[in-house]
Amino acid sequence: MDAISYERAGDIAGALRAAQQPGTMFIGGGTNLLDLMKGGVARPARLVDITHIPGLDAISTLPDGGLRIGALVRNSDAAxxxxxxxxxxxxxxxxxxGASAQLRNMATVGGNLMQRTRCPYFYDTAFAQCNKRAPGSGCAAIDGHNRMHAILGASTQCLAVNPSDMSVALAALDALVRVSGPGGERVVPFTSxxxxxxxxxxxxxxxxxxxLITAVDLPPPLFSEHAHYLKVRxxxxxxxxxxxxxxxxQLDGDTVRSVRIALGGVAHKPWRASAAEERLTNRPLTDATLHDAAAAALxxxxxxxxxGFKIALAQRAIVRAVNQAAGRQGGVA
Structure with a gap:
């Protein structure tokens, strides 16, 4: 087993200083990183524990009415x-x-954003071919078992999908990710x-x-009345x-005034279904418009x-999720 050094950061500045040493990784809840270390996929030389940095475990309101969720807020506490x-x-x-209650009690919001794919070819080091784990080695999933893999945005280099449920919702909600680094602070739109x-x-x-991720900012709430997260597994x-x-x-009677749709389990990142949103905006929410939007998304x-089954499955899931969000229990799936 490789030797690993450990340091506990007392503030953001200390964490950033420690991260300048090669082979350093931040650790919060550790629910994904420790698994990767046990399997030999991640091999950090140094771990910087950020769980004692004050303020990163808080949820607070923003002046515009939005919400700031600190990177160390536990998934269960946020939910x-x-x-x-x-x-x-x-x-x-x-x-x-996402996950189990026990894992949600440990996992952090920042760590959730950083979790890595669950592609079996990435996780099992017995497979030599994995461009994500060993760049240039190839992608075993292309000719291997690829039932769980990407149908959108993939390349000849990788078919892996992002595993996060939380990230799909954040993509739909137009969240912002706040980060601090050697060059100062910056804000990254979630879809980027x-x-x-x-x-x-x-x-x-x-x-x-x-x-280092320090927080996730949510814009003022626009979709508190009509929202639904559907997970097919x-x-x-x-x-x-x-x-x-x-x-x-956002509905005005049967007319869709504004809509956000994001997909998970289909791409290397949470997939914003912009084409579907365009087909629905300012139109009556009918079975015909909804099926047209679902087809456009895929x-x-x-x-x-x-x-291949994922294409039809994703279309049906879009129809069902939007119907559920709108309260159209009798809508055609």
Whole structure:
């Protein structure tokens, strides 16, 4: 077993200084990182514990009426916080759909954003081919078992999907990610935080070297009345999504005034379904318009040998999630 040094940071500045040493990784709840270390996928030389940095575990209101969720807020605390439940039910539902209660009690919001794919070829070092783990080695999923893999935004270098439920809701809610680093503080639009694989699949996010997530900002609540998170999976508990949908609406009678739709389980990053949103905005919410929007969301999908079923599944999931968000219990799925 490799020797690992450990340091506990007392503030953000101390954490950033410690991160300048090569081979350093931040650790919060550790629910994903420790698994990766046990399997030999992650091999940090140094861990910087950020769990004692004051203020990063707080949830607070913003001057514009939005909400700031600190990077160290536990997933269970965020999901059950009164402000989140009442103002951002989509986020609460997504958090409660992820992992188990025990893991949610440990996992942090910042760590959730940084969790890595559950592609079995990435997790099992017995497979030599994995461009995400060993750049340039190839992608075993292309010719292997790819039932769980991407149908949108994939490349010839990687078919892995992002596993986070929380991130799908944050993509739909137009969240912002606040980070601190050697160059100071910056704010990243959530849809730009995770990246598609392209020819650099080993890079999951647009974070720069040594940067630390400090908070997630949510805009003023616009979708507290009509929101639904739907997760379709092989079993009802502790399973990652085959397809998930975060749907949020503003309705004027039967007319959609504003809509947000994001998909999970289908791409290397949470996938914002902009084409579907365009087909629904300022139109009556009918079965015809909804099915048209769902088809538009998947118009660029490309199936692999084992995952073609995801295209129809995602379309049906969009229809069901939007109907649920709108309270159309009798809508056609």
């Amino acid at each position: 059950n916080h009164a402000w989140v439940r009442e103002r951002y039910p989509l986020l609460s539902q997504a958090l409660l759909a 935080f995770h990246r598609l694989p392209g020819d650099r699949p080993e890079l999951d996010t647009t974070l720069q070297s040594g940067e 092989d079993r009802a508990s502790y399973a990652f999504a085959l397809v998930s949908v975060a749907a949020a609406l 118009q660029d999908a490309r199936a692999q040998r084992d995952n």
